[in-house]
Amino acid sequence: MILEKIATRTVERVAEMKQRTPLEHVIREAKALTPNNGLDINTVFPFEKALRAEGLSFICELKKASPSQGIIAQDFPYLQIAKDYEAAGAAAISVLTEPYWFHGHDQYLTEIHQQVGLPLLRKDFIVDGYQIYESKILGASAILLICALLNTETLKDYLDIAHGLGLSALVEAHTEEEVRSALAAGARVIGVNNRNLKTFEVDITTSIRLRALVPEDILFISESGIKSPEDVARLKANKTDAVLIGESLMRSENKKEQLAILRGEREIVSEHGTMRGDCV
Template identity: 55%
Template sequence: MILDDITAAVAGRLAADKERISPEMMKEMALSARQKQGFPFEKALAQDGLSFICEVKRASPSKGLIAPDFPYAAIAKAYEEAGAAAISCLTERDYFQGSIDYLKDIASQVSIPVLRKDFIIDEYQIYEARANGAAAVLLICAILDDDTLRRFFALADSLGLSVLVEAHDEQEVRRAIAAGARIIGVNNRNLKDFTVSLDTSCNLRPLVPPSVLFVAESGIKTAAHTKVLRQHGVDAVLIGETLMRAADKKAMLQELAGEVHDAG
C-alpha cells in the first residue's frame, strides 16, 4: 500500500534529520519562533462562503511530476492575491518532491496562514512545522493510532498550530471527532487505488457536527464541483493539481470560486 511506502520513507528521512538538528534543538527552535495568535488557519476557514485552501506541490504518487517549473513562492503569492483563504504546502520529499524550505519561504512571504502537508509520524515534525512558520499541520487518521492522534493533536494545539485531521471513511471521521478535531478534511481519493469520488465528502458530511469545520480534499476540478460541495455544507476545499496545472492560477481560482459566489 502506498501509505506504507511513504511512511517508511518519511521514517528514514527523519533519522537523518534528527542527526542534523537534534530533537531538543528543534523543540527549542519551535518554542522560540513567533507564535501565531488565535489559530488563524481556523479563522480563515470559518469565514462566510466556501473557503479555498490552495496547494503548492510539485509532484504526487498518482500523477508524477505536476510542475517541472516550480516558482513555489510566486505561486503562493498568486493564490493569496486571487483570494485564497490559506496555502497548503507539501513538504514530503520522496513522493511529492516537497521541502521544509518551501514552507519556510512561503510562510515568510504571504500573510495568509500556511498548512504543512506531510505524513506526520513523529513529534519532531510538529515542532519543525512550528519552527518554519506553519499555522497548521495535517494529521492523517490512516497512519496514526488513536493514542498517537490525540497526543499529536494536543502537542500541536499547545504550540498554537491548528490541526487538519484527514479521514477517508466513516470510522476515520468518528476517530477524528473523538480526538477533538476542530477541522476534519475528507480525502476524496482512495489511497489504496487512487480512485476519486466527490461522493465521499458529500456522504460523510452529515457525520461531522456543524461546530467542526469540514474540508473536502482531492478531485475538485470545476465550479460545478465546488457548487455541489457547498450545497452539501462543506466549509472549505483543498485544491492542488487543478490549480498547479493551470497556466493562469488566479483565473482558475476565480473560476472555481465564481459559481459558488454567484449561487449565494
C-alpha cells in the first residue's frame, strides 16, 4: 500500500536528518522558539483560533504532486500561490513538505512563514517525534498526525509534544475506530479524510457519517473530494468547521475566484449553460 511505502521512506528520511542534526539540537532550538519554554494557560494556538472564526473556514493547500494525480502543477511559484491564498481569504494554508510522492520541500514552509501572515499546517507523514520539533523550527503553526500510522498511545505522546511547543495538531481519521482513537488521545482538531488512503476512492459522505462521533467543542475538518459549492454547503449544514481544499485551487489560475465559487459567492457558466464548481 502507498501509505506504508511513504511511511517506510519517511522513517529512512528522519534517520538521515538525525545524522545531520541530532535530536537534542533540534529539541533545544524548537524550545527556544516557544514562549515560556513550554505550554501555559496563556498559550495562543493560531491555527485553532483561525478555524474558530464565524462561518466555515477554508484551509488552502500548496501541493505540487500527489500519488493519486501525479504532477498537479508543473509551474510551482509557491510564494505567490501562498500570497494568492491569503488574498483570497483563506483561514490557513496547508504546505506539503513530503519530497518523494508529493514533491514537497521544507523550504516552502519556511519561506512562506517569513512572507505570509496566515497559520501554516505542515502536511507530512509524521512517524517520529523529531519531526514535530523540526516543524516548530520550520515555522509551522500546526502539524498533521495520521491515525492510520499511529496508535493511540503514540498519538497522545505526539500531541503532548506539539501542544508543549505551542503547535496545534490536525489528527486525521478515515474510520470510526480512528476517530475514537483520536478522541482517546486528546485531539482538539480532527480531520476526516474522505479519500481512502488504501484505495484512493473518495466519498464525501465519510465526513458526514463520522461527524456525529466528534463533540462539537472539537474542531472538525473535512478533507478531499469536495467538488462543488453544494458539497461545501452540505458540509457546513453538517456542522463542519473547516474544509481543506487542494487540487482544484492548485489547478485554477484565479485562486480568489475559485475559492469564491466554492463558497457559493460566484457561479461559473459552462459552454452548455450549466452552473458548476470545479473539483477539489
